[in-house]
Structure formats: structure tokens, C-alpha cells
Amino acid sequence: MLRVIGAGLPRTGTMTLKHALETLLGAPCHHMSEVFAHVDTHPAGFLAAAECGPADWDGLLGGYAAAVDWPTSAFYAELAGAYPDAVVVLSRRDSFDTWWRSCNDTIFTGMDSDGFATPEWTAMIAALWEKTFPGAPRTDREAVAAAYERYHERVREAVPADRLVEFTTGAGWEPLCAALGLPVPSEPFPCLNTAKEWHERTGAVPPGGIGRE
Numbered sequence: 001m002l003r004v005i006g007a008g009l010p011r012t013g014t015m016t017l018k019h020a021l022e023t024l025l026g027a028p029c030h031h032m033s034e035v036f037a038h039v040d041t042h043p044a045g046f047l048a049a050a051e052c053g054p055a056d057w058d059g060l061l062g063g064y065a066a067a068v069d070w071p072t073s074a075f076y077a078e079l080a081g082a083y084p085d086a087v088v089v090l091s092r093r094d095s096f097d098t099w100w101r102s103c104n105d106t107i108f109t110g111m112d113s114d115g116f117a118t119p120e121w122t123a124m125i126a127a128l129w130e131k132t133f134p135g136a137p138r139t140d141r142e143a144v145a146a147a148y149e150r151y152h153e154r155v156r157e158a159v160p161a162d163r164l165v166e167f168t169t170g171a172g173w174e175p176l177c178a179a180l181g182l183p184v185p186s187e188p189f190p191c192l193n194t195a196k197e198w199h200e201r202t203g204a205v206p207p208g209g210i211g212r213e
Contacts, residue, residue, distance in 0.1 A: 002061060002083045003180070004029075006068025007076035007155045008091025009132070009148075011102045013169040014069035017091055019190045020173070024182050027065035030072055034064075043120040046071040049078075050127035057082045074128045077158045087179045088159045090152065091167045096145050108138065 004021055008014060010032065018029040028034075035042040042060070049055035050071075057079060061067055068089070072079065080088055093099040111125060129138065136147035156164065165179045172189045176182075 001058075002064065002067055002079065002086045004066035004068075004176075005076055005079045005083065005086045005088045006066070006073050006091060007088050007159070008068065008073055008167070009099065009151070010070050010073075010107055011099060012091040012093055013167075014073075014091060016169075016190050017068045017089065017167070018066075020176060021066040021068070023185060023187070023190075024173075024176060024180060025065040028063060030061055030064045030067035031069045032071065035071060039118070039121065042071075043118065043124040046075075047120055047124040047127055049075060050124070050131055054078065070128050070132075071124065074131045076155060080159055080163070086163075087165060088155075088163050089165045089167050089176070089179075090155050090159075091169065092152070093169055096148050099148070100141065100144070111138070 003025060006014060006017060008017070014031060015033070018031040018033075021029045035046070045055065045060045049060075055075070055078070061072070067073075067079065068091070076088060080086065093102070117125075132151055133144055133147035136143035138144065165175055167175055170191075173184045177184045
């Protein structure tokens with residue numbers, strides 16, 4: 001059963017959050033990387049949730065104590081309703097410009113590649129984008145910027161303040177531990193999946209600068 005629901009967008013330190021939450025909770029945290037590992041079932045499941053709903057969340061997320069990043073973050077409101085005792089973490093970059101640059105240097109290049117994607121995967125990504133940024137084509141930076149701000153406003157409106165943790169990238173253990181009532185680990189807070197690491201792992205050629213996740 002989920003104890004933490006990540007409402008933050010991709011490229012807001014979600015891989016770091018995944019590993020931090022797994023350390024704190026002692027159980028797996030769902031992330032887009034898990035969808036790659038379950039490509040035979042997860043894309044279809046999340047696509048159905050986006051198009052039809054309601055989803056079988058226990059079936060999709062059984063065994064996970066937390067979920068961050070797409071696809072689950074697009075369903076933060078549904079998950080908050082399904083798991084009323086879970087904390088909701090809204091991870092954020094310091095600005096839209098920072099987030100936009102990071103996405104264009106990394107995951108957006110993957111969205112444009114057809115070397116891997118199945119039809120269900122492509123449809124899932126399109127559905128997640130429209131659910132998160134309705135009416136804002138990815139090619140229209142200004143439209144996405146406005147939708148980005150509206151997204152964060154919707155999260156704050158949907159999630160009661162006593163359940164919501166706003167977590168700026170690099171904030172460390174303390175906000176998470178305070179929300180979960182857990183001690184701060186002695187080990188350093190992780191820092192994973194920087195743009196440089198993403199390019200080294202995928203072999204993609206960066207179209208822009210290299211920065212943090």
C-alpha cells in the first residue's frame with residue numbers, strides 16, 4: 001500500500017526521490033524505470049487508467065510503498081483518494097526554465113525516438129502529457145509554461161496542506177523525514193540521474209547543456 005505519492009513532474013529529481021524513499025521506507029518505489037521493467041503490462045494498465053478509469057491501483061502498484069515520476073504522478077489526485085493516509089510529495093525544480101531545459105536535454109529526445117516505443121507505450125505517453133498539460137502541445141513552449149504553472153496550482157488545490165510536502169530538488173532528507181515521522185539517515189542524500197548520467201546511460205547526444213536531474 002502506498003505511503004508516499006509523488007505528484008512532481010518528470011525531471012524534478014524523481015530518481016533521487018525513488019532511492020531516498022526506498023531507503024526511508026525499506027520497500028520499492030514505483031518510477032518510470034519500473035514501467036520499462038514491466039513493458040508487457042504497465043503501459044496498457046496506465047493507458048487504460050488515463051482513458052477509462054478507475055484503475056486497479058492495487059493491481060498496478062502492489063508491492064510498492066511509494067510512487068514518483070510519470071506515469072503515477074499524473075494520477076496524484078486519484079491515488080490520493082485511493083490511499084487517504086499517504087503523504088503527497090510535490091517535487092519541483094527552481095524554475096520552469098530549469099525544468100524545460102532539463103527535459104529537452106533528456107527525456108524529450110526519447111519521446112521523439114521510435115526505436116523502442118510500442119504503440120501502447122506511445123499512446124500512454126501521449127495520454128499522460130494531455131492529462132498533465134491539457135491543450136498545450138509539447139512544441140509550444142509558452143503554452144507548456146502556462147500549463148506547468150496550472151499543474152502545480154491544481155496539485156495544491158486538490159491535496160490538503162497537511163498532506164502535501166513541497167520538495168525543491170536538492171532539499172535533502174529533512175522534509176521527507178518530517179512528513180513521514182522518520183529519523184534522518186546518517187548517509188548522504190542521493191543525487192542520481194543527472195543529465196550527464198542520462199546521456200551516458202542512453203548513449204543519446206545532448207542537444208543542449210548538461211545539468212542536474
